[in-house]
Amino acid sequence: MSPMNRSVDMSADTWILTAQCPSRLGTVDVVTRFLKESRCYITEQQSFDDRLSGGFFIRTEFRPEDDGFDADAFRAAFAPRAAEFAMSFELTAPGTRLPVVIMVSKADHCLNDLLYRYRTGQLPIKIRAVISNHPDLEPLVAWHDIPYHHFPITPETKPEQEAQVWQVVQETGAELVILARYMQVLSSDMCEKLAGRAINIHHSLLPGFKGAKPYHQAYEKGVKLVGATAHYINDDLDEGPIITQGVGAVGHADYPEDLVAKGRDIERLTLARAVALHVERRVFLHDKRTVVFDR
C-alpha cells in the first residue's frame, strides 16, 4: 500500500493548468508557449500522448512571475489558442478547496478518515454535507460542524431519495460526490448527472469480486491478496474508470470478518488517495480509462 498522495493545501502561489485534446503536433507547445508569454513560471509539468487512443493530456503547476495575475484574462486569452486544438482546459487557483458531498451508509472508516484529513487541512476539500440512508453517523459528523442529511431509502422511495440527494448536491454547489461505502446502487439517471464527479470505493481489486460481499467472495476463493478500488461511477456497476487501487496480504487464518477488518485500512487509504488525486487535478477521464499524473 502506498502512502497518501502529497495532499498539500495547494501552496500560496501555485496555480494548476490542466488540458486535454485529440493528439496532434504542437499540443505541448500551445500550452507552454502561452505560459511563457504570460510570464508564468512552470514548476512541474507532465504530459502524455496516448498512441492507442489518440488522446493528449497535460498538467502544469506554475506561479505567475508578476503581481496581479488575472485568471479571467488568462482564460480569455488562452481560449482561442486552445480552440485550435479542440482542447478543453481548466485553471485552478492556489488554495482552492473543492466543495464536496460525502455519502455513507453505516460504516464509518472511510468517512472518519476523510473528516480527519479535512479538519486538519490535509485534503484541499470543503465538506459541505454528509448524506446517509441511516442515522448512525450523525454525531461524528455533527462534531465536525457539518450538515448531516438522513435520507432513508427503500426500493419504492429511491427516486424521491435521489431527488433529495441531488437537491443537496446542487444547493451546496458540490463539485465532487464521494461515495464512502454508501452501499446503494445509484440509478442510471443519477450516474449520468454525476459523471466524472463522483468517486466510489469498492472493497475488492476490480474487476475481481464485483457486487455484494466481496470479502466473503475473496474468502471462498482463498486469495492471498485483498484490495480496494477507487473509481468514477458510471452506469455499469463496479465498472467505472479506475483511479487508484490498494492491496494487502491475507492468509488462511483470516476469516471473512478478518478480511473485512483488514480491508478497512486499505479502503480508506485508497479512497483518500483517489480524492487527493482528483482535487489536485491529477486525474483525466478518457473513455473507460484514466490518465493519472501521480507523484
Next chain:
Amino acid sequence: MSPMNRSVDMSADTWILTAQCPSRLGTVDVVTRFLKESRCYITEQQSFDDRLSGGFFIRTEFRPEDDGFDADAFRAAFAPRAAEFAMSFELTAPGTRLPVVIMVSKADHCLNDLLYRYRTGQLPIKIRAVISNHPDLEPLVAWHDIPYHHFPITPETKPEQEAQVWQVVQETGAELVILARYMQVLSSDMCEKLAGRAINIHHSLLPGFKGAKPYHQAYEKGVKLVGATAHYINDDLDEGPIITQGVGAVGHADYPEDLVAKGRDIERLTLARAVALHVERRVFLHDKRTVVFDR
C-alpha cells in the same frame, strides 16, 4: 505498507497463553500437554526456538472444551510445570481490553487513529487517559469522553512533570503507555519504570535518521523510501527493541514538508499495528530484539 493486524476484539471464547524460557528439550510439550489435559482446544499455535540466543517462545490461542473454565486454577496448576523450565507465562482472557495511557505533543495523526480504532472496537484497548505537554488536542480527546491531562514541561520541571505522568499511569492502572508522537525524551528513570510496556513511534526507518527532524535528514540524503519504526522505549534514544516498521516511496519532488505529510499515514498505521501486535500478545521481548508471531 501492510494493512493493519487483525485487530479483533478477541472473540467470545478464545484465550491466549504465551510463554517464554531458555531453550531446552520439551518446551513445546510442557505447554501443549497441559492444554490437552486441561481439555483446552488449540486453534492457533506458533513457537520459535532461537538457535543464536537460546530462547524459546510460544503463543497459543485456545478455547476450553468445557464450561466453567477456571483461569486461576489453570495458572496454579501450570505454574509448577512451567517452573521446571524456568518458563514465564501469561494467560489472557477473552475480550480483554488492555488499559492504556497515550502521550502526545501537538501532532494528532497518530492519536486520531488510535482514538478511532478504540471508539469502534477495532483495537482491544481501553484508553484511560491522554497526557500532553500542550493543550491543543484536548477538544478531540474530550469528544471521546477520555480524561486529558495537560502537563507542560521545561528542562527545569521535567522531574516534576514525569512524576505527574507516573501518577496518572499508576492511578489508571495503565499496562501500556503509547508515545504517539510525544516528542519529548523520557528520563532514564522513566524508561526503566516503563520497560517493556511503552511503545514509541519514530518517524524514520531506524537505525537510519535517529534523533530530531528525520524527514529533513531524509530529504538532505535524497532517499527514495521513507518509513516509521514502532519500538519499545529504552534508555538509549531510538534504540529500543523494534516491533514493526512501515515504509513508503518518495521522490525528488517531495520537499521536507511533503515527506512530513506522506509520513503521517505510515506513522499511524505502523503505530496502530504495533499496538495491535502488543495487545494481542504477539510480541516477546528478548534482549534488544523482539520475537513477533504475526499473522
Next chain:
Amino acid sequence: MSPMNRSVDMSADTWILTAQCPSRLGTVDVVTRFLKESRCYITEQQSFDDRLSGGFFIRTEFRPEDDGFDADAFRAAFAPRAAEFAMSFELTAPGTRLPVVIMVSKADHCLNDLLYRYRTGQLPIKIRAVISNHPDLEPLVAWHDIPYHHFPITPETKPEQEAQVWQVVQETGAELVILARYMQVLSSDMCEKLAGRAINIHHSLLPGFKGAKPYHQAYEKGVKLVGATAHYINDDLDEGPIITQGVGAVGHADYPEDLVAKGRDIERLTLARAVALHVERRVFLHDKRTVVFDR
C-alpha cells in the same frame, strides 16, 4: 512484492514433520508429545485449526537430540497414534531436494529464474527434465546439463503428447511439475494425475482476468495494479487452489507490451516463492483453498 521465501537448502540436521486431519481435541498434543518422547527438539512450529471447514494443520521443524535418528522407525511408531486422529503425515529429511519437471513454452523468464535458483542451491529442488512444446529454450537448459524434451502439441496430438509428458514425469520420479508459463491447457485426465503436485503461474490476480492475454484484458480495464497467481492446477482452468500472489503498480503510460514486461518480474518471483513454499512443506491443500505456514 515480497522478497523470496527463505529458500534455504534445508539445513544439516533439520527435519520437517507435517500433518493434517479433521479438527478434534488433542491434535497438537498427539504430534508434540510424540516428538518429545522421541527426543526431537522442536525449533519452529505452527498449527491452525480451521473453524469453518473443520480441518487441522501442523508443521514442525525439529532436530533429533541423539545420533542415529531412524526415520522409518519414527514413521512406524507414529502411524498408529496418527491413525487415531485420521491424521495423514509426512516426514521430510534434512537436505531433501524435491525432484521436479518443469514445463514451458517459449517465454523463459520463469524458467531462467528457477534454473538460477536451482544451480546456486537457493531452491531445494532437483530439476530432472524440462519439457516444452517448442524447441526454443533448449540451449539455456542444455547449459545447465538438464535433459530437454521437445514435445510439439496440436489439438489432434494432445493425448499422445500428454502421454509423453506423463512418461517423463514417471521415469524421472518427479514429485512436482512446475508449469512455468507452459501456455497449454492440460486435459482433465492429466490434471487428475497431477493433483496437488503441479503448480501453475497465471499472469493475473485471479480471479480477475482468467484465460488468455490477461495483460491485454488488464490494459482494456485500466487497472492500476497487475499481478500474478501461483496455484495448484485442477480441472477448472485458472481456478485451482491459490498458493501465493504477487502484485505491482502500473499506470496509464503502460501499453499492453509494458504490462507484459513489468509482469515478468512479478511472475517469476511469485512462482519461485510458491515452489519454495511447496518444497519446504509449508503448503497444505484443503478443498479449494490452501493453508500456508509462511515465514
Next chain:
Amino acid sequence: MSPMNRSVDMSADTWILTAQCPSRLGTVDVVTRFLKESRCYITEQQSFDDRLSGGFFIRTEFRPEDDGFDADAFRAAFAPRAAEFAMSFELTAPGTRLPVVIMVSKADHCLNDLLYRYRTGQLPIKIRAVISNHPDLEPLVAWHDIPYHHFPITPETKPEQEAQVWQVVQETGAELVILARYMQVLSSDMCEKLAGRAINIHHSLLPGFKGAKPYHQAYEKGVKLVGATAHYINDDLDEGPIITQGVGAVGHADYPEDLVAKGRDIERLTLARAVALHVERRVFLHDKRTVVFDR
C-alpha cells in the same frame, strides 16, 4: 518492492531529449518550442524545477514527424538556444544500447539478473566486459559470449588493478560501470573518473547499515525491514546520490544467512531498476541528490 521499470528496447522511432540548467523563466518553453519548430511530436514529457536548489530538469520522448531526422543538425540548432539558459542537454537515438562494463566479486545474483535481461533485450545495454577480482563467474559470463577479465586485487596491487580496470573501460567505450556486488572500495581517483557513470548496489537501506556486512548489522539491530540501495558512487563510501531503493519484510526467525538469502532478490531487482532508469535517461544528478522521472 516495485516491479522493474518498463525496460523496453527503446522503440523504433522514439528519441529522448534530456536537459538541465539553473532555474529561470522560460526553461520549458525553450525546449518545447524548439521541438515544435523541428516538427518533433512529443509523446511523454516531465519537468521539475527545484525550488530549494534552483535547478531545472526536463525529459522528453518524441518522434520526428518527417523522415530523415538529422540528429547532428538538431543538436547544432538547439545548442545556441540551450546556451542562453546555460542548459546542458543530451539527445538519445531510438534503439540506443548503452555500452556497459560490469564489475563483480563472487556473488552472482545481480550479475545473473543483468545477463538475463541483456540477453533477452529487456535492458537496452550492451555488456562489453565483465571484470572480477575472482575467477569464479567466468563460465557464466563465457556462456553469454562476453569477455571476462580476472584482475585479482590486494592492498598492494590496487593501483595496478584499477589501471587494468580503467583500461578495459576505455577500450570498450563503456559509458556505464555497474558494480554488481563488487565488494571492493574504489580509490578516490577511480571514483572521480567514473563520476556520474558508475552505479553501485549496497545491500541495506542507506544511510542505515553502511559498510561491511549490513545484513549482520540488521540482524543485530532486529529490524523488521531490510532493503537495498542503488546509487552513483562517489568518494564518500556508501554516500553517493541514491537512484532507487528496494525493501522487503523480515522477521525474528530470519538468521543472518536468511537475510542474505532474502536480500538477493531485493538487490538484483533494485540494481536492475536503477540501470534501467539510468539508460532510459530518467536520472539527473544534482549535487548529492537525484531527480528521477520514473514511470
